[in-house]
Amino acid sequence: MSEIPADLKYSKSHEWVREEGGMITVGITDHAQELLGDIVFVELPEVGGEIDLDGECGVIESVKAASDLYAPMAGEIVEVNEALADSPESINETPYDAWVFRIKPTSSDALEQLLDAAAYTEVVEAE
Amino acid sequence: MLIFERSEAGRFNSAQRIAGQESQALRLEGIPQAMRRKNSLQLPEVSELQSVRHYTQLSQKNFSIDTHFYPLGSCTMKYNPRGCNTLAMLPGFLGRHPAGSEQLGQGVMASLYDLQEILCEVTGMKATSLSPAAGAQGEFAGVAMIRAYHDARGDETRNEILVPDAAHGTNPASAVMCGYAVKEIPTNSEGDVDLDALRKVVGPQTAGIMLTNPSTLGVFERKIEEIASILHQAGGLLYYDGANLNAILGKTRPGDMGFDVIHINVHKTFSTPHGGGGPGAGPVVANERLAPYLPIPMVGEEKIGGETIYRWLGEEDCPQSIGRLSAWSGNVGVLLRAYIYARMLGTEGMERVANYSVLNANYLMKRLQKAGFTLAIPQRRATHEFIVTLKREAKELGVSAMDFAKRLLDYGHHAPTTYFPLLVPECLLIEPTETEDRETLDAFVEAMVTILGEAENSPDQVKGAPWTLPVRRLDDVRAARELDLNWYQRD
Numbered sequence: 188m189s190e191i192p193a194d195l196k197y198s199k200s201h202e203w204v205r206e207e208g209g210m211i212t213v214g215i216t217d218h219a220q221e222l223l224g225d226i227v228f229v230e231l232p233e234v235g236g237e238i239d240l241d242g243e244c245g246v247i248e249s250v251k252a253a254s255d256l257y258a259p260m261a262g263e264i265v266e267v268n269e270a271l272a273d274s275p276e277s278i279n280e281t282p283y284d285a286w287v288f289r290i291k292p293t294s295s296d297a298l299e300q301l302l303d304a305a306a307y308t309e310v311v312e313a314e
Numbered sequence: 315m316l317i318f319e320r321s322e323a324g325r326f327n328s329a330q331r332i333a334g335q336e337s338q339a340l341r342l343e344g345i346p347q348a349m350r351r352k353n354s355l356q357l358p359e360v361s362e363l364q365s366v367r368h369y370t371q372l373s374q375k376n377f378s379i380d381t382h383f384y385p386l387g388s389c390t391m392k393y394n395p396r397g398c399n400t401l402a403m404l405p406g407f408l409g410r411h412p413a414g415s416e417q418l419g420q421g422v423m424a425s426l427y428d429l430q431e432i433l434c435e436v437t438g439m440k441a442t443s444l445s446p447a448a449g450a451q452g453e454f455a456g457v458a459m460i461r462a463y464h465d466a467r468g469d470e471t472r473n474e475i476l477v478p479d480a481a482h483g484t485n486p487a488s489a490v491m492c493g494y495a496v497k498e499i500p501t502n503s504e505g506d507v508d509l510d511a512l513r514k515v516v517g518p519q520t521a522g523i524m525l526t527n528p529s530t531l532g533v534f535e536r537k538i539e540e541i542a543s544i545l546h547q548a549g550g551l552l553y554y555d556g557a558n559l560n561a562i563l564g565k566t567r568p569g570d571m572g573f574d575v576i577h578i579n580v581h582k583t584f585s586t587p588h589g590g591g592g593p594g595a596g597p598v599v600a601n602e603r604l605a606p607y608l609p610i611p612m613v614g615e616e617k618i619g620g621e622t623i624y625r626w627l628g629e630e631d632c633p634q635s636i637g638r639l640s641a642w643s644g645n646v647g648v649l650l651r652a653y654i655y656a657r658m659l660g661t662e663g664m665e666r667v668a669n670y671s672v673l674n675a676n677y678l679m680k681r682l683q684k685a686g687f688t689l690a691i692p693q694r695r696a697t698h699e700f701i702v703t704l705k706r707e708a709k710e711l712g713v714s715a716m717d718f719a720k721r722l723l724d725y726g727h728h729a730p731t732t733y734f735p736l737l738v739p740e741c742l743l744i745e746p747t748e749t750e751d752r753e754t755l756d757a758f759v760e761a762m763v764t765i766l767g768e769a770e771n772s773p774d775q776v777k778g779a780p781w782t783l784p785v786r787r788l789d790d791v792r793a794a795r796e797l798d799l800n801w802y803q804r805d
Contacts, residue, residue, distance in 0.1 A: 222739070227794035250790045251716075251733040253483075275795070314739075 189217040189311065192283055196298060197307035198259040200241075203283065204301055211260060211298070214286040215247065215278060218311045223249040226275045231267040232256075232288055238264060240297070245287060247278070259301055262292040317368050318801045321358040327365065356802075375784045377728055379588075383754050385678075387699045387731040387743025388482070388530055390560050390582035394651070397658060398585065402650040412642035416625050422646065423624035427613040429597075429653040436656075436664065437559075437576050438569025439599040443608040445644040452577030452596025453488040453555065458636045459575055459600060459607040460522045460551050461492050466607075466634060469549065472521040476550075478507050480531050480735050485524040485555060494521055501737060505533040505691045507541060516544055522551040527571065528558045528697035530735045531690065532675070532743070542572025551575070551604070559583045560747070561672055561698035564665030575600045584652035593645035595652065606634040611643050670748035671698040674755060678746050681759045686766065690738045699745035701738050708740045713769040713776050715740040720787060721768070721779035725761035 191197075196204040201219035205212045220226065232244035238258040245256040266289040271277065277285040292298070302310065342350060360368070378384070384391040410422050430442035446452035457475065464472050475489035478499045486496040497515050500508045507525075523545050527535040535541070545552055554568040554576035560583045568576045580586045580595045600608055614627040626643070629635065659667065679700040683689055690701035704715045719729030719742065731743035746755060768775045780786065 225791040227791060250794060252736050254736075276791075 189221055190283070191216065191218070191304050191308055191311070193304045195283070196259075196301035196303060197310075198257065198301060199310055200257045200259075202257065202259045204259050204298070205286075206298055209295070210265065210289050210291055211262075212286045212289050213256075213259060215256070215282060216307075217282045220279050220282045223247060223254060224251045225249055226278050229271040229275045229278070229287065231269070231271065232264045234264055234267055236264045238262060238290065247275075247287075256287060258290065260290055260292045260297040261294070262290040265289050265291045315368075316801055317358045317360060317365065318356075320360050320364055320368060323359055325359040325361050325364075327360065327362045377723065377783075382726055382728050383746075383750060383758060384728040385730045385744045385746045385750075385758065386728060387532070387701075387745040388557055388734065389588070389731065390557075390579075390698075390745060390747060391588065391728075392560075392582075392585055392747040393749040394585050394587050395655065395658065398651040398654040401654045402647060407647075407650055410646075412646070420624055422650075423613050423626075424622075425650060425653050426643075426646070427615055427624050429649060429656065430613060432653070432656045433578060433597055433599050436563065436567070437554075437578070437599045438567030439576065440602045441605040441608055441612070442597055442599045443610070443612050444595065444597045444649050445609045445611060445639050446577065446596040446598055447640050447645055448594035449557075449577060449579040449581075449596035450484055450488070451639055452579075452598045453484055453553075454491055455596075455598045455609050455636060455639060456553050456575045456577050456600075457488050457492040457494070457522075457524075459598070459604050460553065461494075462607040462634065462636050463551065463604055464521055472519055472550070474515075474519045475521055476512070476515065476523040478525065478529070480505075480529050480737055481524060481526060482530060482555060482557060485526075489524065499523075501529075501531070503691075505529060505531040505694060506535055506537055509537055509540065509544075512541065512544060516548045516550065518549065520545070520548055520550040522553055522574075524553040524555060525573075526555040526558050527568070528561050528699075530558075530743070531737070532696050532699040532701055532745075533691055533694045534561075534697055538571045546572065557582060558698065561668060563668040564661060565668050569601055573601070575604045580648060580652040585655045586648045586651040593648050595645045595648040597644075597649075606632065607636050608632065609637060609639050610635045611638070667748050668698075671746075672696070674746040674748060674750055675699055675744070677752075678744060678755050678758065681755070682744075682762060685759060685763050687762065690741060698747070699743060701735075702742045702744060703738050704740040704742065707766070707769055711769045711773055713773050715742055717769075717776045717779065718742065718762075718765055721765045721776045722758075722761060723780040724782045725757075725764070727758050727761055 197216065201216045203214050203216050226247055226249045228248040230246040238244050238261065240258060240261045242258045243255045244258050247254050247256060268286050379391050379393055406421055410419050426444055430444060433442045434440065446455050473495055474497050475494040476497050476499050477485045478501055480501045489496050500511050502508045527538055529535055542552055551574040552572055554573040556576050556578040559578060575598065577596050577598045581588045598608060610628050610632050611626045613624050614631065616623045675696045675698050679689065679696045682702055687702045688706055690703050704718060708714045715732045719732045722729050733741065734743055765776055
């Protein structure tokens with residue numbers, strides 16, 4: 188069973204979300220990196236770009252497949268994790284530290300729409 | 315080992331040296347100084363025998379349709395009949411140059427004209443252009459034609475192409491290359507396009523839809539006529555990805571299903587050699603509506619005084635064409651092989667291709683199901699290919715689809731397509747094609763059953779495979795992260 192930290196929020200498309208001072212940080216879950224296999228390339232979204240809820244914002248490429256990343260909340264991309272360009276494998280190694288991008292959300296209520304750890308566990312188990 | 319690593323200064327291939335001449339001075343006087351290369355060409359210096367041995371040994375390491383069963387789903391790896399090769403290599407074909415006169419090229423042009431007609435007949439369309447130099451270029455041409463059609467009508471607000479989530483990755487890529495936004499349509503659990511979802515997104519912004527039928531899930535899209543009418547009512551067009559045409563040859567035609575344009579991978583359905591970086595061909599075929607936009611050149615036929623004369627059709631003949639895709643007329647050598655293949659089969663033979671490719675796939679599917687493998691869409695009959703999902707094996711035994719694929723190589727079978735379509739986890743997409751006999755299919759089932767037993771009892775044997783090939787399991791992660799594709803002189 189993959190790791191699902193209790194203090195994070197989750198999307199059905201396997202992104203994790205951490206809220207810090209009005210900003211949210213997004214990465215992909217342990218379960219997602221397990222499914223993808225060895226990650227070899229991460230295409231990051233553009234800083235400053237406006238993004239809709241569930242909008243595509245980046246691509247994660249593994250030896251098996253290329254998967255789109257989706258925005259778990261609408262807002263503006265304020266920062267991306269440039270370090271992933273040189274070490275995409277850090278997502279495999281430490282999925283909850285290897286964040287991908289940060290969003291300044293349009294609305295703070297949006298966080299409530301996401302899944303908590305218990306609900307996300309159910310999503311993973313149903314697969 | 316690379317041929318460059320066998321190089322030794324001063325060695326040469328004696329066959330290239332002209333008797334009585336030590337070396338021939340290069341005549342460069344006609345080439346401006348600025349355009350001459352500054353460094354010498356980096357070529358390996360090897361003897362004739364060294365190069366013969368090098369390439370023969372490489373070919374012996376190859377795992378190909380000529381040596382092994384090759385059930386690579388969605389790629390239709392069927393045998394390339396030697397007769398096609400022999401006839402396409404006749405001096406009368408080989409000696410033609412595309413800039414030669416039409417008068418001297420009537421034989422080649424008659425063959426190409428016939429091929430255009432055959433492809434129209436097979437697909438139920440109006441006109442063919444043979445000029446795309448690969449399937450991907452054929453796809454690009456098809457979408458560019460859809461764009462040209464809307465533009466010609468002044469209908470410039472259409473900016474979206476619909477693509478089902480089961481589609482080949484090239485479909486959305488071609489749409490984007492033509493300046494369209496891509497909208498994904500979900501597939502239902504039976505493998506058909508979700509019609510409710512389709513109705514919701516179709517509108518005045520829809521330029522068209524790109525579909526493969528049968529789909530990459532190996533099932534026939536049953537609601538295709540309804541899809542066509544939804545699209546056409548909204549003013550959109552239908553593009554047919556010809557990847558899976560093999561399953562329906564002589565049975566049903568994209569034109570009859572309501573498609574407006576199609577590209578054909580002749581290396582799949584018409585059995586020309588597959589890639590390897592070599593020349594390809596991806597003819598594009600259109601109905602009445604889109605025919606004026608086909609890429610040039612095409613071959614036209616004229617009757618003059620009881621005689622049939624063939625000539626190249628260019629911009630003057632096809633003013634609405636999307637234009638040229640390459641300097642000449644596509645890869646004629648490949649097209650000739652497709653033409654000969656079609657002529658050898660005839661109408662009856664084409665239907666036989668569909669019959670046996672579908673029969674072989676369903677036979678293999680049922681036998682694997684009985685042997686305990688899980689099918690992705692068990693409730694549907696397969697077309698020419700089907701999907702096994704190894705999700706249970708991966709979860710319970712820790713042996714993945716990739717491990718199965720690698721172990722199959724040890725048993726003398728090329729691996730099926732793995733991890734595609736993306737919708738199905740841990741999947742193998744298996745396409746036996748019509749050219750395989752029952753013994754081969756049975757041997758494949760036996761190998762799969764043996765591997766399943768190994769996965770249960772000695773999983774390391776599967777996870778470490780292949781054990782018997784010239785190379786062991788390759789580090790595909792490192793290969794992807796540290797690309798090393800060129801040889802550079804180290805001095």
